[in-house]
Amino acid sequence: MTDRPKETTEFWRHPRFRDLGLLKARFRQHRYDRHTHPTYVIALITGGCERVSVGRVNLVAPAGTVLVVNPEEWHDGEAGADDGWAYRTFYPSLQLMTEVAGELGQHGPPLFAREVIADAGLARALALAHQGSTAAAAASAETSMLTALRQLILRHGQGDGRPEPVESSGSRRRLALYQEVIERNLAADLDLQRLALAAGVTRFQVIRDFKKVAGLTPAAFIRDRRLRHANHLIEQGASLAQAAAEAGFADQSHLSRTFRAMHGMTPGMFRKAG
Template structure:
């Protein structure tokens, strides 16, 4: 049995067309054949995501209910049948509306989409998406089928790789801007760049706003204003987000959760658990295992 088969076998659970029983569940795994792309299948009735970013794209489908999320300063409502896409490093949150929502999400690394488009176009390209909610029933079916196929044990490798290439290429070619260029690194004001560098180098330490302001040569008030304007969140929000990213990296290693919490600047393991789940959707231990046990055993995947 190969590594992928062993992993997906450990995630096996009856699949249905939509969740029918009450209760939240979330199942996360990584696909080594696709640059360790994270995949999430979840239903949330109460869980609300704190504002956060991903270093990857976000591409997925809403399979039941309605999700509300703020993205680029606008509140969006994604309903069953919608395809949702987010660009890398864009601040957003998420919460259920009404009785909740279920979705299947891919987090493809930037390099994966760039390689997909290089294969499709014969030239390098990096898509940027202006619209975050896509009304594209055919693309919805393709993405949902790929996600289900990857979750099922024993999937045919050639078919899955073919389906993934088609799904991600179709998303980018139909709905992406292939002429856009990402903002060059370091294009924000110098003080903001210095503040980000300071925060990145103090992930494991207590950071005082006065110390940060002094380090970049601004008043505390002015720093908060220009930082939010350039980054989209406060220095505290940015620092917390970076700490969670660091924790995700460290969860690939052998350190105990308590040591990871300390190394990433969290007060203790409970603090890490609370902040991590608010941004990732699963707890650190569940993220490390690559899946989240179904919390309501009667629920079926969407």
């Protein structure tokens, strides 16, 4: 007789978007009573199957699908298979989703007509965003989260048909502005909004500009510049803890992991070499 998976629940807040809660759970016997949320509910089913009622509609959400519930919609949830279901869920606020939709050229909060969505690309993006929300690099978590929400809204939201605003030229000029802001604020909590404001564009345009010109995400570019600054400080005799703090790393361990991943050695080895 095989052991059935245990019920587990974890909940936390996104490191960049504090009005976005995240849940990782596995349930076999738990049953949600009918309830509402002031937020959206975006649930990536990662295992088993969930049976839900949204409004007056009864649905089944199998593994690999995305369940979306609009704010204030009545819904419940229970196991749709013998072993229950596992999921990674996002609870973005109405304000956050409205802001993201606005940057995509839409007016007002996005609404979703289909409760259960079968979209492998969206599922991959949501999985990456959910997993990345626990990483030390908040800039990377921000980029993956915005990318996933963009896919959800543009592919499956009931938009007003307006095209997403895209700046087709000036990427190199804007990248120079981004680089200036980054290098002046390495120790600060750099986010995409600061870069977007510097160039007068949306956060999504910032992501496109980095990909077009540098072939990187903004987070990868920031990480590279922070590491280069840490290298310089270590060469000048700074302690590893001091270099980590002044270069914008979360702590010395964060610096060491990044250093080893990018240089194949520890910062301690680099420092000993003189």
